[in-house]
Amino acid sequence: MEKAGGDKKRSGKHGEGVAIDKQFLERSNATRYIRDVLTKIVENRPDDPIGFLADYFQNLGAQKGSVSRACQQIRLTHHSKPAFHNNVVLAYEILGESRNPPTRGIDGKLYMELVTELGIGFRQTIREKLLKKILCRDHEVVVFDVFRAGVLACVILEEFLAEAESLFKALDFHGQGKVEFSLCDAVLQELKTSVTSSLVQDPVALLQTAHTLSPSSLAASLTTITEKYTPAGHPRSPMTKEDFLATATDAYLLAVKPLK
């Protein structure tokens, strides 16, 4: 199918040219690359296939260690998609095979390397907090469930931080980079209660949480809290984005079960 375009310009011995092209594609692994990438696209169903293709081939060309390959495998698709579980399994296998001799499981050292790599985009303080929570000792055997929990904690925190950042931007309507402490505190309180209450496996609690975090409800709680704060409140210094995100991470990490 994909070889059809190649022989457009061949003139003369048409059949021979096609055979040579076929041979070249087989020999240089191009056929395998195309087959693999089509399978990956169908599995992961990216929203932007062209960007996905570009990244895929870029990573293919680069000689990288097993940790970054496992990291790429995890990042192929969003964690809410069905293919994510499969990717985590593959990443686990890649790490296991990289050991000498190859094993089916991995140890704490490799696990920590991977988690650090996944959390490379976070700020230092946030990363330390996260790693402390999902820490494994170097000699420990990391079973797959633990591995998966750690990876999920990383990727979800990434999304959570992006949301928290947009929340801060919405609060910072003057664009000064600082927001009044009372406002931030109110929002963070709401965030904390919703994160902890959503731990309960109860659909009603989840709906309740969704309602508390909806814009109208948040605005209502903001107005009541600011009214309460201003008369009695002692002036506190305004909050920066870093502080806000750090506090939000604390709230998030409450929901992450410690491994030990």
Next chain:
Amino acid sequence: MYVYIYIYIYIYYIIYILYIYIVSEKHNVLTYLEDAVSQLLNHKEDNPNVSPSKFFSDYFNSVKLGNHTLFREYAFISATPHNRSSFVRTFWKCFQNIGRKGDLLGIREYHSLLCLLCVDFPFTPVQKTARIILMDDAMDCLISFPDFLFAFQVQFCFNEFLSSCAEVYKDLVKNPLNPPGAVVVPTSEKLAAAPSPRSSEGEPPGVRHEGVDSMQFYRLLVPVCEKLMPNALPQSLLKEILSAATRVTFYGFLMALSKNAALNKWIGKLPSKEKLWEPSEKSTLITTPSCPEQTSSPIVTVTAPSSSMSAISLVTSTQSLSNMDEKSVRSRLTPEVSKELKKQAAALTSTKSLTNTLNRVCNMGHGHSDTDDTNTDSDSDSSTN
């Protein structure tokens, strides 16, 4: 038992194939994969030691950045919406100096410029673009670069959609729909009278007629939009544009499309008209001589200087293109691709198509327009072969 398993496997296989087709239709993945392989095979003949993974990586990166349409054949450039908009962007990047200097060019000169980027670029889309700007008459008028660029973007990106629009418009003009709620008993006199204003079939609808009801036009365009979706504009934008006035003519509609900033933003490849030449502080926006009052008499005086002026401007523009090649294009491309492009550029100039285009522009002032057109077609054919 085993039969069921085979049936299941077969069903999954069918779903798999279907998904591939859906993806290819929506994002044209297969088009790009096929083109990547054929480019690899072409490239292999000169460099037998090419590494496919490196080549594919470069190829898809340039597709992602939109640099992949430079010096490619027309069939590829017009194959996907992404290619079309990328080509318009490349055109703008290469020739923005023309606009900066404020030169006015005729449509044949614009066609020559397009042929520098794509050897077999046909004349029809350029002609249609000129109709958008010049409202279908005074085809020899000169056009400013920004006007041409935005009209060309609309014409090239939505080519099929606009031809469907033209058909819908013609039908609507011939048989205007009854206004909703009104009961009209058709009589023989009315039926005979209805098509009479549009009796001249060959002549496309112009500004002299008051056009059609814009909401009726919109309602008829909605199914066309749905049918051609990846190549059509979003319905919300269409509604916004058409609800600006109660009645609309076809060329008025096209003009509104090309002037619409939201549509330009939706296509997302060109900056807004004000930021078209951001790096320089000089912004000389020249208004088009597009007013329909300019009939044939002043054009004779306009065309006389046009040939000499256009030849000069074409030379400067080709210089800007070659400068572009050296500096900015290469800096944005990966070494492999830029090498490939350079080779193609060399082939392009060596097949004397550049001199041909220059000659053609110079001859234009002497009224060889029709024969020239056929000449270029054969030239471009020979150069592609």
